[in-house]
Amino acid sequence: VRNIPNKYTQQMLLEEVNQKHAGTYDFFYLPIDFKNRCNVGYCFINFLSTSSIPAFVETFHGQRWKSFNSEKVCAVSFARIQGKQAMIARFQNSSLMDKVDEYKPLLFYSSGPNIGKPEPFPTVASKT
Numbered sequence: 001v002r003n004i005p006n007k008y009t010q011q012m013l014l015e016e017v018n019q020k021h022a023g024t025y026d027f028f029y030l031p032i033d034f035k036n037r038c039n040v041g042y043c044f045i046n047f048l049s050t051s052s053i054p055a056f057v058e059t060f061h062g063q064r065w066k067s068f069n070s071e072k073v074c075a076v077s078f079a080r081i082q083g084k085q086a087m088i089a090r091f092q093n094s095s096l097m098d099k100v101d102e103y104k105p106l107l108f109y110s111s112g113p114n115i116g117k118p119e120p121f122p123t124v125a126s127k128t
Helices: 010-023 050-060 085-094
Strands: 023-031 044-047 105-107
Touching: 010 023, 010 050, 023 085, 044 050, 044 085
Parallel strands: none
Antiparallel strands: 023 044, 023 105
């Protein structure tokens, strides 16, 4: 998802996404510029099923954002890295995982009774 107004926090964006799409994704990450404490204008969402994507695109693509009276228009596109496991592998060893929780990528259970609920991010065994 691109062209996100920089003042959106991860929680604000999650709330907007969850109005119609709660429980349809298992990975969510809004990168933050730590120096300026603002998002960098895009986020990553991994959907549980490709069948959830058209409704998400219909809701967001080409639409202006609801908050901050922004002129930015949302653009939805496919990411270079695809799939929950690939996203975990990408961020698992990142120094980002040492930051405060509100800046970290979020995981959600992909199946079972907890589907859509927060899932702990796997940690990597320390190197000795």
